[in-house]
Amino acid sequence: MIKYFKYIVIFLFSITHANALIEVDITRGNLNPLPIAVSPLSIDSNSNEALQKTLKKKNIGSEISKVVENNLQTSGLFNPLSKDAFLQKPDIAHLKPRFEDWSLIKAQALITGKVFYQNEKLRVEFRLWDVLAGKEMMALAFTTVPTNWRRVGHIITDKVYERLTGEKGYFDTRIIYVSEEGPKTKRIKKLAIMDQDGFNTKYLTLGNELVLTPRFNPTNQMITYLSYFRNLPRVYLLDIETGIQEVVGDFPGMTFAPRFSPNGKKIIMSFAMDGNSDIYTMDLENRVVERITNHPSIDTSPSYSPDGKYICFNSDRSGYQQIYVMKSDGTKVKRISFGKGLYGTPVWSPRGDLIAFTKLHKGKFYIGVMRTDGSGERLLTENFYQEAPSWSPNGRVLIFYRETKSDSEGKGFSAKLWSIDLTGYNERLVDTETDASDPSWSSLLSN
């Protein structure tokens, strides 16, 4: 599906970086999200008729604008204004907005656009306007197959987010996770994938065997995960475009906790034998296996730094689960977590400066971040049970899963995905069709 997405960007006008006035600060919790008006994208009647047939949507222009609006809303940085208050028609606004009409409803930024159907392709133009300065900030156009219309909405959001915050967005991305159903004692788990906003859910396995901890390759559409196929817990590789899967961790014992190296060429994982778990890597090209740790304790949950030079992992070599950092060849092992409680699931931020983790202290579970030397620990959220944070590709948002308490008959139990900003604000339930756990966030699908 990704392959045939032709992504063409045409600069309609030169972008005026120099006089950009609106700026959104994403480094602090944003208590005053930027008021933004997302005008429905206009569409001519011929294009609309043709697209109605292919996509079964009444007006694809307003559908795309809804995708953008919803993305901006969930980012917590923007406050999309109600369309009922809009005074100007979409087609006219796209040519030249009457800025006084938009500032009247307190919009500081405005998105307008236009959709055409041409040679069986969907062509979408959009512009971002600074309402107070009365200036155009950005103008872009895309051509793609009509069925990719939601992705167009995500790409528009990424462009707007990047223009206004100065950092790459995370909207044209997907989440792979484990879908869960059935009673706790006989839980059925399947690999599932969906767009970042919860749409286009697909199930990649049937639920015949237990599957856990899927993770994206940061460079392509491969997944690594743990499967209990034939009751042998081993690390697998799955190509989500072709559906082809293969064992990669076929060791004489359980392999688990897999993750890709930043260049996508290696898998790092744990191998357990005779009661001892250590960390190994496998080169995916030549299948050479390297042992990275050699210690009688449990060493697991490894994660590379984005430059590939370091690995963080958790180990109970001190007697309890704590976070350690070492060089990628296994030397210079250093414990970095020293707070009260147990620490697990360290994941290195794609920006390189932080490690996200799960912490258990006095019967409560926390998702937190610390610097890579262990200083500056900050707990973002506390709950009965939550773990396994995964970073958005721009390192600004964490997604994780949370479980609720159940009574002695198992009632009241649920597992759901949640997200929270690095600032500790904007905690949100991420909608999934079923119960869900073990989320992993993809890289941006387009750049």
Added chain:
Amino acid sequence: MLASLVLSACATKKVTNQMQGDVYTGKDTVEYLASGVADRVFFATNESVLTTASRETLRKQAAWLRKNSKINVVLEGHADERGTREYNLALGERRANSVKDYLMTYGISGNRISVISYGKERPVDSGSNPLAWSKNRRSVTVKAN
């Protein structure tokens, strides 16, 4: 349904004498490989050390395995839900292996024993309370043939 109601009713009555420290000592979930040979042992939180009661159970299992020399077993190691998924997989493996080591010191060949960890994936008790968790921290010996 009825059976589970009866079981949970018993569980609530016996809370005080079903745990020693936080190791489960009750019989609610226990099944038997043969008369008097319990199929499972229980662990303290984060521990894989065998308790005195566990050793006694495992000596009975070893005696039964010596008598039934054609039977192979799978040791299924488990953890409770109060730990991260990956660490619990390793912990379940460690628990099952401490059982394997003990059976081997009582003369059972390692070739007859295989080990699998389910981490926290297969609890026997769905509850989120200390008694339920204690029943779930276990290694279960299952006939493989």
